[in-house]
Amino acid sequence: xxxxxxxxxxxxxxxxxxxxxxxxxxxxxxxxxxxxxxxxxxxxxxxxxxxxxxxxxxxxxxxxxxxxxxxxxxxxxxxxxxxxxxxxxxxxxxxxxxxxxxxxxxxxxxxxxxxxxxxxxxxxxxxxxxxxxxxxxxxxxxxxxxxxxxxxxxxxxxxxxxxxxxxxxxxxxxxxxxxxxxxxxxxxxxxxxxxxxxxxxxxxxxxxxxxxxxxxxxxxxxxxxxxxxxxxxxxxxxxxxxxxxxxxxxxxxxxxxxxxxxxxxxxxxxxxxxxxxxxxxxxxxxxxxxxxxxxxxxxxxxxxxxxxxxxxxxxxxxxxxxxxxxxxxxxxxxxxxxxxxxxxxxxxxxxxxxxxxxxxxx
Numbered sequence: 001x002x003x004x005x006x007x008x009x010x011x012x013x014x015x016x017x018x019x020x021x022x023x024x025x026x027x028x029x030x031x032x033x034x035x036x037x038x039x040x041x042x043x044x045x046x047x048x049x050x051x052x053x054x055x056x057x058x059x060x061x062x063x064x065x066x067x068x069x070x071x072x073x074x075x076x077x078x079x080x081x082x083x084x085x086x087x088x089x090x091x092x093x094x095x096x097x098x099x100x101x102x103x104x105x106x107x108x109x110x111x112x113x114x115x116x117x118x119x120x121x122x123x124x125x126x127x128x129x130x131x132x133x134x135x136x137x138x139x140x141x142x143x144x145x146x147x148x149x150x151x152x153x154x155x156x157x158x159x160x161x162x163x164x165x166x167x168x169x170x171x172x173x174x175x176x177x178x179x180x181x182x183x184x185x186x187x188x189x190x191x192x193x194x195x196x197x198x199x200x201x202x203x204x205x206x207x208x209x210x211x212x213x214x215x216x217x218x219x220x221x222x223x224x225x226x227x228x229x230x231x232x233x234x235x236x237x238x239x240x241x242x243x244x245x246x247x248x249x250x251x252x253x254x255x256x257x258x259x260x261x262x263x264x265x266x267x268x269x270x271x272x273x274x275x276x277x278x279x280x281x282x283x284x285x286x287x288x289x290x291x292x293x294x295x296x297x298x299x300x301x302x303x304x305x306x307x308x309x310x311x312x313x314x315x316x317x318x319x320x321x322x323x324x325x326x327x328x329x330x331x332x333x334x335x336x337x338x339x340x341x342x343x344x345x346x347x348x349x350x351x352x353x354x355x356x357x358x359x360x361x362x
Contacts, residue, residue, distance in 0.1 A: 039187065039278065046285075047196040048292055051193070065158075068303070072307060073134040083304060084316055087127070087130050090127040101286040127301065130304050132149065134303060164181075165204070166255075169247075170209065170241075173204075175204055181202075183198040185198040298336035298337070302337045302340050
């Protein structure tokens with residue numbers, strides 16, 4: 001009897017183990033499925049940073065752009081004060097972003113997305129506002145700024161690594177200055193330039209698609225702008241390609257600044273919670289964001305320094321608040337601004353730690 005009982009029990013164990021393994025695999029698959037949107041978002045920003053690092057060389061830099069070489073502005077004391085305020089806002093926001101990225105552990109970085117996403121966006125946005133101020137665009141209107149910076153990107157005001165953009169009507173988008181953007185984007189972190197460009201291209205297309213759909217909703221909600229049926233006179237629910245083409249001018253160009261606009265996620269939204277709960281490399285995410293912020297802010301600071309004059313800009317940096325002294329602002333002055341504007345290398349040695357951090361995600 002004992003033998004028979006043992007014979008009946010033993011075959012059941014593999015079945016139980018198989019059920020447990022199956023349940024664990026289902027749980028792992030479900031966690032991965034839930035993490036896909038966050039992983040794709042990480043892929044996009046890592047790809048932008050990868051593309052910047054791969055193409056950040058002298059040939060594609062500001063000093064070779066006719067727009068930059070001709071850039072100038074007549075600025076009075078009030079203008080200098082306004083520029084100083086904008087730059088201080090940008091730098092203080094970047095300072096907070098850096099403090100989170102450098103000091104937080106993995107779990108802290110996960111939950112910090114609630115504020116680091118908007119911090120990254122606003123750090124760049126304030127620097128952009130300062131640059132646009134020197135071009136005569138002195139407004140904080142978001143739509144106006146996006147339209148103007150889109151034109152500047154197309155006019156080659158930005159270095160090659162961030163000069164890409166999307167144009168065209170819904171269903172007929174075209175990607176410019178990313179020759180490999182037509183390849184299919186994968187679900188893995190970019191390891192080659194073809195992967196990076198494919199993912200950035202996909203990010204441009206999805207972002208422009210969202211903007212087109214949002215614009216259509218706004219147009220159709222306004223009785224004065226709605227496209228209507230010739231038969232009923234009511235706003236059309238279904239659009240053809242010709243209808244989409246009628247609103248293309250409202251979209252402007254889709255640039256890296258529109259991609260960064262995707263970071264403007266409410267702390268209370270369900271979307272941010274999906275990212276917080278995902279199983280992704282949050283440290284890599286923060287490093288990628290920080291490098292993108294540093295690069296674009298360096299571009300804008302160089303434009304502002306050219307408009308102010310290098311000596312006046314050096315004085316502005318020398319008079320920074322205590323929390324910004326001897327840090328990343330001075331380092332970018334030495335490594336990004338002065339090499340472009342000064343005929344000789346700066347006398348002060350560069351800080352090796354900052355240079356390493358700038359390249360960390362490459």
